[in-house]
Amino acid sequence: MLGRPKLVLASGSPRRLALLNQAGIEPDALRPADVDETPKRGELPRACANRLARAKAEAALQSIQLDDDLRGSYLLAADTVVAVGRRILPKAELIDEASQCLRLLSGRNHRVYTAVCLVTPKEAFRQRLVETRVRFKRLSEEDISGYVGSGEWRGKAGGYAVQGIAGSFVVKLVGSYTNVVGLPLYETISLLGGEGFPIRHGWLNAG
Numbered sequence: 510m511l512g513r514p515k516l517v518l519a520s521g522s523p524r525r526l527a528l529l530n531q532a533g534i535e536p537d538a539l540r541p542a543d544v545d546e547t548p549k550r551g552e553l554p555r556a557c558a559n560r561l562a563r564a565k566a567e568a569a570l571q572s573i574q575l576d577d578d579l580r581g582s583y584l585l586a587a588d589t590v591v592a593v594g595r596r597i598l599p600k601a602e603l604i605d606e607a608s609q610c611l612r613l614l615s616g617r618n619h620r621v622y623t624a625v626c627l628v629t630p631k632e633a634f635r636q637r638l639v640e641t642r643v644r645f646k647r648l649s650e651e652d653i654s655g656y657v658g659s660g661e662w663r664g665k666a667g668g669y670a671v672q673g674i675a676g677s678f679v680v681k682l683v684g685s686y687t688n689v690v691g692l693p694l695y696e697t698i699s700l701l702g703g704e705g706f707p708i709r710h711g712w713l714n715a716g
């Protein structure tokens with residue numbers, strides 16, 4: 510192959526792009542995939558995250574196959590699911606959904622799963638599932654209404670964004686922090702590097 514391989518990020522999430530950038534990677538194109546993210550009846554959180562990351566990757570792959578500039582690129586998709594036990598919390602869009610999520614998360618442990626799906630230039634699918642355990646402090650009704658007023662929860666799995674005000678609700682976090690924000694950086698970079706995408710750390714980036 511001539512030149513540097515390209516990378517397409519199949520995501521409309523500004524957090525995922527910012528996380529990749531933080532690791533020194535600039536995708537060549539963004540191709541958000543429009544898939545139905547409703548969990549299936551009785552679907553477990555890990556299975557749901559894996560299925561949706563794969564579905565996003567497949568949808569974006571179809572679109573880049575039609576694009577002369579991007580065909581044969583590496584393609585990265587991800588899906589984040591927040592769960593209390595087997596129960597998958599919604600991606601909150603309404604105030605009521607966000608308040609219900611926060612009541613459920615108050616004073617409890619929950620898990621955040623992000624599935625990352627990489628499609629290689631030869632169209633092999635490689636997937637990783639990363640789990641982070643998070644414990645929130647007990648939230649008063651005042652905490653909840655104050656937080657809901659911030660709007661930071663909108664469009665976020667589980668009705669909160671750990672990178673904002675809700676960071677102050679976290680009593681304990683075990684595992685990858687970037688996984689909670691939407692893209693586990695260590696695992697994503699390992700996946701890319703393991704499949705031959707050039708990863709350059711530190712001063713090498715200057716070149």
Ligand SMILES: Cc1cn([C@H]2C[C@H](O)[C@@H](COP(=O)(O)OP(=O)(O)OP(=O)(O)O)O2)c(=O)[nH]c1=O
Pocket residue numbers: 519520521522524525541542546565587588589590591600621664665666667669670671672689690691
């Ligand atoms: C738990 C949590 C989730 N999130 C975000 C990450 C994801 O953007 C979102 C979960 O929804 P996703 O469906 O994983 O992603 P998305 O719809 O935002 O973007 P796309 O499918 O195009 O890639 O919640 C945070 O930003 N902070 C958090 O603390």
